[in-house]
Amino acid sequence: MLRALLDSLLHITLRSIFALVAFLALLLIFISFTDFPRYERYLLPLQLLKAEPQKVSKNLWVGSYLKDEKMLRFLKENRIKVVISLLDRDMYHERQLLEYERRLLRRRGFTFISVPLKPFVKDQKGLKRLRYYLRRYRRSGVYVHSYLGRIRIRYVKEVLNAGKGS
Numbered sequence: 001m002l003r004a005l006l007d008s009l010l011h012i013t014l015r016s017i018f019a020l021v022a023f024l025a026l027l028l029i030f031i032s033f034t035d036f037p038r039y040e041r042y043l044l045p046l047q048l049l050k051a052e053p054q055k056v057s058k059n060l061w062v063g064s065y066l067k068d069e070k071m072l073r074f075l076k077e078n079r080i081k082v083v084i085s086l087l088d089r090d091m092y093h094e095r096q097l098l099e100y101e102r103r104l105l106r107r108r109g110f111t112f113i114s115v116p117l118k119p120f121v122k123d124q125k126g127l128k129r130l131r132y133y134l135r136r137y138r139r140s141g142v143y144v145h146s147y148l149g150r151i152r153i154r155y156v157k158e159v160l161n162a163g164k165g166s
Contacts, residue, residue, distance in 0.1 A: 051149030053078075060134070060142050062156055064149030065097055072108060080141035082111040084133055086126075086152045087145075088118050094147060111137075117152045131159050 053063035053074060065087070066074060075083070083105055087094040098114060105112040113133055117126045134142065146152035 049148050049150075051153065053143070053149075056157065056160060059138060059140060060144070060160075062144045062149065062153045065101070065145055065147050071101075071104075075110065075141075075143060078141060078143075080110075080143045082113065082133075082137045082140050082142045084113045084115055084130065084142060084144045085146075086115055086117045086130075086156075087147060088116045089114075090116070090118070097147070111140075117146070117155065119146070119151045122155060127155060127159055130156065134159070 050064035053061050053066070055061050055078075061078060061080065065085075074080075083101070085098060085101060087098040087101075089095045089098060102112050102114070115126055115130045115133065117123050117130075130144075134144075144153070144156050
C-alpha cells in the first residue's frame with residue numbers, strides 16, 4: 001500500500017513538473033510575441049544567463065543588454081557615451097528591445113549605433129562595420145552588447161584581438 005501511494009505521488013509530481021514546464025514554454029512564446037521589453041525582466045532563467053559588463057580596454061566595455069535605470073547608472077558611472085548594440089532586427093524579441101533601447105538612449109543624449117549580428121553566425125560585413133565604429137569612437141567610452149552578452153561578444157573580442165595583432 002505504501003509503495004502504491006509513493007508511485008502515485010511520483011506520478012502526480014512528474015505530471016505537475018511537465019505541466020509547469022509546458023506552461024512556462026507557452027508563457028515565453030506569448031511574451032515573445034507581445035511586449036517583450038516589458039516582461040523580459042521577469043524571465044528569471046534569461047536573467048541568470050546574462051553576462052555581467054566587462055571592461056576589455058581603457059574605453060571599451062562589453063556585456064549583455066542592460067535595462068532601464070540600471071543601464072543608465074552603469075553608463076554614467078563608467079563615462080560611457082556610445083552604445084553599440086549587436087541585437088538582430090530579424091529576431092522579433094530583439095527588434096522590440098532594440099527599439100526600446102534606441103528611444104531611451106537617444107532621449108538621454110547617448111550615441112546609439114546598431115550593428116546587427118546573428119548569434120552563432122560570424123557575419124564578416126557586420127564585424128567589419130563594428131571594427132569601423134570601434135576605431136571611430138576609441139577615445140570615447142563605448143559599451144558593446146548583445147542580448148545575453150556571450151556568443152556575439154566573443155566575436156567582438158576576436159575583432160579586438162585581431163586588431164592588436166596587426
